[in-house]
Structure formats: C-alpha cells, structure tokens
Amino acid sequence: MDFTLPETHQMLRDSVRKFAENEIAPVARELDKREVFSEDLTRKMGQLGLFGIVVPESYAGQGMDYLAYAIACEEVARVDGSQAATITAHNSLGIGPLYYFGNEAQRKKYIPQLCTGEKLWAFGLTEPGAGSDSRGSKTTAKKVDGGWIINGAKIFITNGASAMNVGVTVQAVTGSRGEGKPELSCFIVDRGTKGFSSRPMHGKLMWRSSDTSELYFEDVFVPDENILGKQGDGSKQMLSTLDRGKIGIGAMGVGCAQGAYEKALAYAKERRQFNQPIANFQSIAFALADMHMKIELARTYLHKVCHMADHHVAFTKEAAMAKLYASEIAGEVTDMAVQIHGGYGLMEEYDVERFWRDHRLLRIGEGTSEIQRLIISRSIGCGE
DSSP: OOOSOOHHHHHHHHHHHHHIIIIIHHHHHHHHHHTOOOHHHHHHHHHHTOSSTTSOGGGTOOOOOHHHHHHHHHHHHTTOHHHHHHHHIIIIIIIHHHHHHOOHHHHHHHHHHHSSSSOEEEEEOOBTTBSSOGGGOOOEEEEETTEEEEEEEEEEEETOSSTTEEEEEEEEEEEEEETTEEEEEEEEEETTOTTEEEEEOOOOSSOTTSOEEEEEEEEEEEEGGGEESSTTOHHHHHHHHHHHHHHHHHHHHHHHHHHHHHHHHHHHHHOEETTEEGGGSHHHHHHHHHHHHHHHHHHHHHHHHHHHHHTTOOOHHHHHHHHHHHHHHHHHHHHHHHHHHGGGGGSTTSHHHHHHHHHGGGGTTTSOHHHHHHHHHHHTTOOO
16 A cells, blocks of 8 residues: 555645645634634635535536545644634535535536635534434424425534525424434525524634534425435435545544644743753653654544545445544644643643644534444444
8 A cells, every 4th residue: 555645635735734824823813712703714715725625626626535635624723723624514514415415406506606715505414402313303394385494493503604604404304204213304595595594603612713603494495496315315415424524524633633743842842841851851752752653543544534435435434433533632632732831731822722622522523422432333233
C-alpha cells in the first residue's frame, strides 16, 4: 500500500492550510468570543473550493474524492473548529442527501448554488426528544392533495439559521410500518416557505462561531416533487448520510488534535522551569510523543475509510471506528495540551482553551461515542 499523498492532495492541503492560517486564524478567537457566524469566511471557503468537494463538476462541484474532503476538513479544524463545522455539515449533511438521493431535477435545482459558498443547506434530523434514537422523530408529514403538510421542530441544526441558508432536508414520520415502527421519509423544504422558521442558538460551549439553530414547522406545505427519494426511505437516507458525515467529523477530530498538539509542542519548547525548557522533562516529552503517535494513527485509519468510500466499499463499521477513535483522541490530546500549558491553558488568549472546548461536540455529533460502540459491537456479532 502506498501511503504517500497524491500531488493534487498535497497541493490541496497546502492551499487550505495557507488559507486557514492567513484568513481564519487572525479572526477565530474574536468570532468565537462574540459568537458570530462569518458570512465573509464562508464565501471565501466557497471560492477556495471547499464546498461540493466530492460532487461532480457537472453540478458545479470540485469532482474530487473523500480523501480530499478529509484533508480539507482537517486543515481547517487545525485552526478553528467552527469554520470546519460549517464545511463538514454543508458538504456531508447539506449537499450529501440532495446529491445521493435526489432526482435529476432536484440535483440541478439545488446543488450548483450550494457549491459556491454563497448559499448553505441544512439537515433536519435531531429533535428535542430524538437524538441517538433517530427513529424517535415526532415531526410529521401528512399527505394532502398535491403534497404534504409538515409539523414539528428540529434542534441543534448546523447552518440552519443564517441569511445564507436556503433550505433544509427534513426527516418526518409519514406513517407506520406496523408493530409501532414509524415510516420515515425525507422532504426538501425551501427557506421562505410559509410556516417554516428558524432561530439561532447561542450560549454554546463550543463551535461558538458556527451557525447552530432550532427549526420550526407549522403547517408547512411542500409539493409532492419535494419528497427526497421514495416515501419510507428516510431512515436509510439519514443513516447513509451519517456514515459519510463521520468522515468529516473524524477529520475534524484529527485536525483539532493536530492544532492543539502543535500549540503544546511549541509552548513546551519555549516555557522554561528549573532553568530549562519543560520539553526537556521526560513527563512532558513522553506526553507529546503519545499525542503525536495517536494523531498519526487516527489520521492513517481515517484515510483508509476514505479509500473505502472512494472505491464504493461498505464502510459503516469503519466509519464508526474512525469517528470514535478520532473524536476521543481529540479529547485526550486537547486535554493534555491544556495540562502542558498549565494555568495559561485555561485562558482565552491561548488557543488550546478553544480547542479543548471545540473537541467536545465531536464525541456527541453524528452519533455519540456510545452509539459508535453500539454500531461496532453489532457489526462483530454482539448484542444482536
């Protein structure tokens, strides 16, 4: 196996890293402090080609692969989790369902405008009472002449409330499969549709300059042509979307850990105690060695999952493993980065404080660590 990045991917990594360091890093701390979603940075990320990365050029995408997607997400997360969240959610959760499950008319209508960075799309799955149990949705879609009436609410939805949002893919209950099991279907709901509203959420621990929202549907009418795929396929569509989304979250975990590790390594070489840099002390040196090792292992496995996705090999278990390992390694690395910084690591002036906060959602979003372990255990024949 050749683990060398292709030249195109090396160029992508270098260009995204340069952009993140020059454009995002100078404003990340202030945006985080003020809880401001940056439309300017989002447009610039679109101009750089960070949206629609795996979408064919025929739909105005970049025509690249999941390895490229993971590299881009990692490099942005290495500097700022909030901007990486915008990229990850828009690519996998926003564009993904429309591309993989939409018909040709839906693809042509929506996807090109979403690949430029001028418009964003959201993914309406989580509800106040339905998180890990995605089949516990209470949002309903009732069939009427010519379409459907949607009622319900969604919460913790990324890219759902800013002025750049133009719509959402929403999962709703459309009937029953018997034995108390709901029939779930997905619908395209355009921003501005009567009865559809959104509200930004503030006061978050992490991703404070990412757009997180609550969505409300009050007798929202959508025409028949707005159903995504077939009626009753909603759960399969959502689970498939989450599998691909875990590549992005895994990449964010690797990037978050990489950024925190680099800050800790630089600090350890500069900070002096007992007349020498603290990097000379074995306890610090070994901690940094472990951090470096874990990041390399997480990245290598994530790239394997990208290879599987790009070659159309089933990767549900592997996606869960990559997401679980990368997100939990991000927790270990950022925690140790704060420890190495000592009291300074608890102050806003030092980025490791933000990295530590930002990592926390990675162990919850796209399926909690517990759900990933459930997926893995079932795939190896346990708990069936």
